[in-house]
Every structure is written in structure tokens, then in C-alpha cells.
Amino acid sequence: MFNYVKVAVAVPKLKVADCVFNKTEIMAIIDKAVEKKVKILTFPELCITAYTCADLFFQNPLLVAAEKTVREIAEETKELDMLILIGVPVLTDNQTFNCAALLHKGKILGLVPKTLLPNYSEFYEERWFASADDLIHEEISYAGQVVPIGSDLMFTAENIPYLKVGVEICEDLWGPVPPSSYLSLYGATVLLNPSASNELAAKPGYRHQLVAQQSSRCIAAYAYASAGIGESTQDTVFSGHSLIYENGVFLGQSKPFARDNQLICADVDLELLASERRKHTTFMTQLAKSDAQRFYREIKFDMAEGEMGVFSRPITAKPFTPKDDATLSKRCHDIFMIQTTGLARRMEHVHAKTLVIGISGGLDSTLALLVCVKACDFLGVPRDHVLGVTMPGFGTTDRTYQNALNLMKSLGVSIREISIRDASLQHFKDIGHNPDVHDITYENTQARERTQILMDISNQTGGIVVGTGDLSELALGWATYNGDHMSMYGINAGIPKTLVRVLVHWVASTGELDKAASEILLDVLDTPVSPELLPPDENGNINQKTEDLVGPYELHDFFLYQIIRFGFSPAKVLFLAEQAFGNSYPRETLLKWLKNFYRRFFMQQFKRSCLPDGPKVGALCLSPRSDWRMPTDASNRVWMDEVEKL
Structure with missing residues (x-):
């Protein structure tokens, strides 16, 4: 109704390398999201296995279990008209990719691999994963389905005006030119980021700035779901600090260091985003430059508007006057x-x-x-x-x-x-x-x-x-x-x-x-x-x-x-x-x-x-x-x- 779409970020309780336990918690959050009439739900990076598995990502049993879990979640959500993003490691082209799997009505619409792999300080991702740029094939057989794979995927809802979904993963946002910048130029109005950003002193403020700025530059909604305290605390601690912004405006966040599952919802105004893009005539000018040229494969899915549920959006009676x-x-x-x-x-x-x-x-x-x-x-x-x-x-x-x-x-x-x-x-x-x-x-x-x-x-x-x-x-x-x-x-x-x-x-x-x-x-x-x-x-x-x-x-x-x-x-x-x-x-x-x-x-x-x-x-x-x-x-x-x- 009125071009709103209910977007949510989820922080599930996890156990490292325990796909069965993790699936149970993921499904519990999905059930709660159904009650709240959520249309787009984002889980954290590698939530099927947990992000901190380290060299266990070399273990074939873990990768097989992860694929099996994705198949089961797809089967158990085939009646749901909800776009669900789940983080999972994917083996293909003789490499392992850190991927976001997008599910809708039991179908895996696509797998989006991470492009920028952090390999500094406490991060060692290049040890386990390959970049999306290293992919050879554009389609793979995965979880019993033939699935498009690549960072060039755009997900378009056929029956909801202005709803196009783009995905980037954690460090992709930290780069000088995030993939979401190009995704937005080619139409993405909702940007999803499954992340595993460990907690450091003063980092929450920086995280707010980063997500707010990118949502503003892209004139888009940005849903950022981060890994919670179930991750390994061997060398780092994760708080599950997740955020939703829309064109620079804060819509919601999770409670850091929560012990229970969290689901944060916000009603994103797609019409507002489309209106702002039309007015800002400089928004599309970069497409004329050769280095901005991209080709995106459009993955269409049939989503109905449905009921809105409880309106999850702050509407102030005094729009010209700040509250605090x-x-x-x-x-x-x-x-x-x-x-x-x-x-x-x-x-x-x-x-x-x-x-x-x-x-x-x-x-x-x-x-x-x-x-x-x-x-x-x-x-x-x-x-x-x-x-x-x-x-x-x-x-x-x-x-x-x-x-x-x-x-x-x-x-x-x-x-x-x-x-x-x-x-x-x-x-x-x-x-x-x-x-x-x-x-x-x-x-x-x-x-x-x-x-x-x-x-x-x-x-x-x-x-x-x-x-x-x-x-x-x-x-x-x-x-x-x-x-x-x-x-x-x-x-x-x-x-x-x-x-x-x-x-x-x-x-x-x-x-x-x-x-x-x-x-x-x-x-x-x-x-x-x-x-x-x-x-x-x-x-x-x-x-x-x-x-x-x-x-x-x-x-x-x-x-x-x-x-x-x-x-x-x-x-x-x-x-x-x-x-x-x-x-x-x-x-x-x-x-x-x-x-x-x-x-x-x-x-x-x-x-x-x-x-x-x-x-x-x-x-x-x-x-x-x-x-x-x-x-x-x-x-x-x-x-x-x-x-x-x-």
C-alpha cells in the first residue's frame, strides 16, 4: 500500500559450524517475520555456518551441510511470499565463495558472492574464499536447483513498483567505490548487506556513518544485518549491531550484544526514493562515463504487495523540526x-x-x-x-x-x-x-x-x-x-x-x-x-x-x-x-x-x-x-x- 515495503534485518543465535542449530534459529526468525508481514528479510553473513569457522571452511562436510540446509530452508519457505537473504559458503569453479543466497517461494533466485575480501588485521578471508571477480560460470547447480551466481544480479519484483533489490556483502561497503553505488545507478532501491562486522570501541558510530552515507549517496534503503554474539570469541567479539537507513534517514537498529534472536522491521518508502532520484538530476550522470558501465542480469520474481501489518516507520508531525x-x-x-x-x-x-x-x-x-x-x-x-x-x-x-x-x-x-x-x-x-x-x-x-x-x-x-x-x-x-x-x-x-x-x-x-x-x-x-x-x-x-x-x-x-x-x-x-x-x-x-x-x-x-x-x-x-x-x-x-x- 502506498509503495511501502516492509524490510527487516535479523540477528539469529548461532553456534559455530552447527548448521542444524543455526537453521532452527533462522526458521524461528522467519516465522516471526511472517507474523509481522515482512517482505524482505536479511540475515547476517555466512549465518548458515557462522562467519568464524576459519579453516573449517576447508572441510567438505561443512560445505555439504550448508548446502543441504539451504535446500531445506527453501523447501520449508516455499509457501512464503517473502524475499529471504541467507549467508552461506558455496563451492564452485574449484573455489569457495562467501555468498548471499536469495530465496523466494522455495526458489533460490540467485547467489551473490562477496567481491572485496578483507585480508588485514583480524581478517583472513582470502585464505578461505575467492572474490566474485574470480567466478567462471554464471549458473551453477546448487541445493537441487540451477541457480544464477555472480555480483551482477539484480532482483526485481514484477508487481511492486520501484522495488529492485541489490546485494553486497560486508567489506564491499567499506571499499572506496562499493558495488551498491553501481547497483543503485541501475535501479536498485533496496540494498541488502549481510555482514559480520566485529565490535570495537567507537565502531558503532562509524558503522552508522557508513550505512547512512551510502544510503544517502545511492538514494536507496540500506538494510545491514550483522553477526551476533554466537560467533567465536577466540580473538574477536561480534555484537549483532544491525541497521536500516533510507536515503540517509535512520529507520531502525538492533540492540547490540543481545542474547536472543532479534528482528528489526522498517517500512521503506519506495515512492519517496523514486521521487528523490527524479529530482536529483546528477544522480544518473555518471552512467555516461565508460568506467561506470555495467551489465546486470535482472532476476524477476512475482511478489504481491499484501498486507502492511503494523506500520514500522517513524512519521513526525513536525517534519521541519528535529526532535532531540x-x-x-x-x-x-x-x-x-x-x-x-x-x-x-x-x-x-x-x-x-x-x-x-x-x-x-x-x-x-x-x-x-x-x-x-x-x-x-x-x-x-x-x-x-x-x-x-x-x-x-x-x-x-x-x-x-x-x-x-x-x-x-x-x-x-x-x-x-x-x-x-x-x-x-x-x-x-x-x-x-x-x-x-x-x-x-x-x-x-x-x-x-x-x-x-x-x-x-x-x-x-x-x-x-x-x-x-x-x-x-x-x-x-x-x-x-x-x-x-x-x-x-x-x-x-x-x-x-x-x-x-x-x-x-x-x-x-x-x-x-x-x-x-x-x-x-x-x-x-x-x-x-x-x-x-x-x-x-x-x-x-x-x-x-x-x-x-x-x-x-x-x-x-x-x-x-x-x-x-x-x-x-x-x-x-x-x-x-x-x-x-x-x-x-x-x-x-x-x-x-x-x-x-x-x-x-x-x-x-x-x-x-x-x-x-x-x-x-x-x-x-x-x-x-x-x-x-x-x-x-x-x-x-x-x-x-x-x-x-x-
């Missing part, structure tokens, strides 16, 4: 410095004497003001070069007004207060609009009046207008065209609303500001998001709450990420939203705001087609000069029809 505090703090610092450096460079280039910014007491203008102040500090110029302008209107509340003034005072910027009431009333009179009619004309008049004031003051002071609108507002078109939509540099243009909130809180908690300023920031965070273009209620509180009108920003930011970053369908976005938000929103509410997102996103493209300059800070941006180029008159019928069916 250390990563979050680093991310906030990096984003803040991107904004600061971009604005400082623009200020230098145009020789701006002032940074003119409208301060409303809301989230977006607060973040923009903090960046303006930091830019002045960065350039070594006084903060009074920042000219903060508060422009009370018909909807301004005392809370936001006081927060705006007090924050500017605490930061030491220049302050101007210009009411827009009289100018707006005059404009209503000039165009013949009744000010008692609180429609879009009433609202947008105020937004454009504020922008005109800022532009004129920037001319007056030799400055530039700093825009405050964020990425979420651009996605929804929640901005007045040629009003708050326009500026000379939009420093929040790449930051979604949920991240704006996190950044403001981060600044408040870093300790760089005095206590009074930090308290103001916390109150801004507690204030409902509003353009304040309609009069307050009878108690003087905000009467126009943005999220009541367009929907919760946490939902729209989630939709934005899944739709624009990966191009997912409405049905898949809804499914993911249900996973991420759990019981926070009923399905009907999710559908309501999803429909609203698609409607507004297509309608409001014209506002994004003429955006002012602004820095990209993350993987997603809607600037027509960066990530997003879309016709302003494109139809949303395909997407809306699917939403209606949901």
Missing part, C-alpha cells in the same frame, strides 16, 4: 545564521543605511526583527540602523501593540509609530468603500497602506524594507498581493510557521537577551496568530485568528512537506497525517484542511511567481528562482478529484 534538543539547537543556530548572513550581505551590497521593518507584535515580524538586530551586530554597526515601525490599525490590540513597542525598546532599535487609521479612512472615501463593510477590501487596504509606509520610509532613510512573511503563508497565499507580500528582502520566506515558532523560542532561551526581552518573546509565542485587520472583540482581544480561517499551521506545514518535498498523492498524505497526528484530529478534519490546502495552493501561485529575494534555509523552498516553478493558471482537478473520493 541538541540537534534542534544546532538547526536553529544554523538557520538563524543563514538569515543573518543573507540580510547582512544584502545590506552591504546596496549600501543600506537602515533596515526598515514593520513590527506588529506577531511571530513573523518578531523573528525578522531579531534577525535584523543580529545582522547589525554581525556587521559591527549600531542597532539603531534597524528602524522598527509599528502601524496600529483598526484591529490592533493593546497586547500586540505593547509587545511590539517593548521589544523594540529592549533591543535598542530605532522606533517610529505611524497610525494607518486616518490614511485608510481617506482611501475608503477615495474609492467609495463603506468602512463598516469588513470585507477583503477593508482588510487589504490596511496591509497595502502599511507596505507603502515602509517603502517610503526606506526611500526617506536610504534603507531597504525587510519582509516578514513565512513559507506557510506563501504556500497558502495568506498575504496581501503587493502588501505584506512585497519587500526588498524576505528573510522568513524559507521558514514555515511551525519553525518560526521554534526559532523565536530558541532565541528566548539562549540567554543572549535580557530577561524582559525574553519574557516578551514568550508572550508573543502565546499570542494567537492573526493579521489583526478586523476590529477586536468586545473585550479588546484578537477577533481574527488565522488558524480558524485557513486551518492549523501544524497540519498545513505537514501537508506542505509531504506534497512538495516528495510529490505524494492526497491519499498517501492523508494516510501519513493519520499516522503522525493520531487522535489529535479526526479524519474529517484532516480531509477538510487537506482540501483547503490544495485549493489555496493552486489558486495563489501568482503570489509566489513574483516573490522578492530571500534565503533558502532548508530542503524546501517556494521561490521561483529556487525549488518551485509552477504555472499560475495550472488546474488542481487531478488532486481535488482524489480528495473528494477520500
